[in-house]
Amino acid sequence: MKKRVVITGLGVVTPIGNDVETFWNNLIAGKSGIDTIKAFDTSALKTKIAGEVKNFDYTQYVDKKEGRKMDRVAHFAVAVARQAVADAGIDVAQENPARLGVCVGTGIGGIITFLEQSLKYGERGPGRISPFFIPMEIPNMPAAHIGIALGWKGPNTAIVTACATGTNCIGDALRTIQYGDADVMIAGGVEAAVNPIAIAGFENMKALCTDSNENPQAASRPFDKTRSGFVMGEGGGVIVLEELEHAKKRGAHIYAELAGFAMNTDAYHITAPDPAGEMPAVCMEAAIKDAGLTPDDIDYINAHGTSTHRNDLNEVIASKKIFGERAYKVPMSSNKSMTGHLLGGAGGMEAVATVLTIVNGIIPPTINYHEVDAEDGMDLDFVPNEARKQDVRAALSSNFGFGGHNAVIVIRKYEA
CATH class of the missing domain: 3.40.47.10 (Thiolase/Chalcone synthase)
Structure with missing residues (x-):
C-alpha cells in the first residue's frame, strides 16, 4: 500500500x-x-x-x-x-x-x-x-x-x-x-x-x-x-x-489529496510536440490509474493551455483519446490566459489553482476565448471568459515542456 x-x-x-x-x-x-x-x-x-x-x-x-x-x-x-x-x-x-x-x-x-x-x-x-x-x-x-x-x-x-x-x-x-x-x-x-x-x-x-x-x-x-x-x-x-x-x-488543515502522478516523453522534437498527441494521452491515463481512478472520475482539467497553435491542439487531441465522447463534458481551462506562461513556475502555480478549484467548487475561466477553432477540432468546453460554480471531486493538472517532457498530477477531494 x-x-x-x-x-x-x-x-x-x-x-x-x-x-x-x-x-x-x-x-x-x-x-x-x-x-x-x-x-x-x-x-x-x-x-x-x-x-x-x-x-x-x-x-x-x-x-x-x-x-x-x-x-x-x-x-x-x-x-x-x-x-x-x-x-x-x-x-x-x-x-x-x-x-x-x-x-x-x-x-x-x-x-x-x-x-x-x-x-x-x-x-x-x-x-x-x-x-x-x-x-x-x-x-x-x-x-x-x-x-x-x-x-x-x-x-x-x-x-x-x-x-x-x-x-x-x-x-x-x-x-x-x-x-x-x-x-x-x-x-x-x-x-x-x-x-x-x-x-x-x-x-x-x-x-x-x-x-x-x-x-x-x-x-x-x-x-x-x-x-x-x-x-x-x-x-x-x-x-x-x-x-x-x-x-x-499534528492536526493539520488538509486542503486535498495528491493522489496520482505520471511522466513520460514524446521523443519527437526539441520544441514541437508530437502531433499525434499519443504520449500526453498515455501520461494522463497513467496518472489517473496511479490515483486509483478512471477517466470517468475526472471532473476538471487544469490545462497546459499555452496559447500556441501546436501545444493547444496537442492537448485537445490527447484529451479526446483518453475521455472519448466524455471529453466534451469535462471542463478544461487555462490559467495562462491570465498570467501568461510562467515556464518552470507554471506547474506549481497551477497546482495551487487546482487545489483551490476543488476546495471552493469554482472553475477558473479561460479568458480571451471568443472563436471556436472547429477546423482543428478545438471544440471542447474551455470554460470561456467566466468562472463556473461546479463540484470537482478529482482534477488533472498537466504541463508539457520543450524536449517532449510530459507531466500530469491528479488532485482529489480529501476523504478520511
Whole structure:
C-alpha cells in the first residue's frame, strides 16, 4: 500500500497576485496580469508585453544583504515557500528537520544574473565578474535557498524539465513521501525569465505572441482560433505535501489529496510536440490509474493551455483519446490566459489553482476565448471568459515542456 499524501499549505507569487487569496480572487474574476513590460527597454524587441510580478518586495521574505547574493528566481522561491509553510503551520522546532524536504525547480535558472554578468564581462573583463555569479545562476539554488532559509535538511532537489518542471517536482516529491524518505515536502516551481535575452530567444523561434502589443490583456488566447503564441510570465507556486498520518497527528488543515502522478516523453522534437498527441494521452491515463481512478472520475482539467497553435491542439487531441465522447463534458481551462506562461513556475502555480478549484467548487475561466477553432477540432468546453460554480471531486493538472517532457498530477477531494 502506498502512503497517502495530502496537501496542507499553499504559496504563490504571480502576475495576478503575490499571495494565495489575491491570486485566487483575480483568477476567478478573469483578471489578466499581462501588460507592457516595465522592467527594461523593449525598443529592440518585437515583443513588448509580459506577465510581470508587480509590487514584489523580496525583503519581506529574505534578509536584504543576503538577497543581494540571490537571483530574482530565488527570491520568488523563498517567498512562496515561506507562505506555504506558514499556511501549513509547520514549526521546524517541533519536527525532525531531516524528514522535511524540498523539490522546487526552475526551467531556466538565474538568467537575469547570467545576462547582467555577461554584459559586465564584455564591458569590463573577467575581473569584474561577481564571486556570487555561479551560485546565483545555477538552477538548483531556489531549492537550496528554501532549505537554508527554513532549516529543512531532508531531500533537496531541483528537477529541470522546461515547462513541465513544476509538475515534475510535485510528482517527485509525492514519490519521496510515498517511499518513506520524508514526511513533508515543499514542491513546485518558480521562474524569473522576463528579460531581453530570454524574450529574444523565444521570439526568434516564433513562439511568442507579437500581434497584441497594443492590447496586452487580450494577447494570451488559449484554444481560441486566433491564438498566435504564448506570453512570457514570471513567478511560481508551491504546495506543502505531507504524509497523511503525519498531518493528522499534528492536526493539520488538509486542503486535498495528491493522489496520482505520471511522466513520460514524446521523443519527437526539441520544441514541437508530437502531433499525434499519443504520449500526453498515455501520461494522463497513467496518472489517473496511479490515483486509483478512471477517466470517468475526472471532473476538471487544469490545462497546459499555452496559447500556441501546436501545444493547444496537442492537448485537445490527447484529451479526446483518453475521455472519448466524455471529453466534451469535462471542463478544461487555462490559467495562462491570465498570467501568461510562467515556464518552470507554471506547474506549481497551477497546482495551487487546482487545489483551490476543488476546495471552493469554482472553475477558473479561460479568458480571451471568443472563436471556436472547429477546423482543428478545438471544440471542447474551455470554460470561456467566466468562472463556473461546479463540484470537482478529482482534477488533472498537466504541463508539457520543450524536449517532449510530459507531466500530469491528479488532485482529489480529501476523504478520511
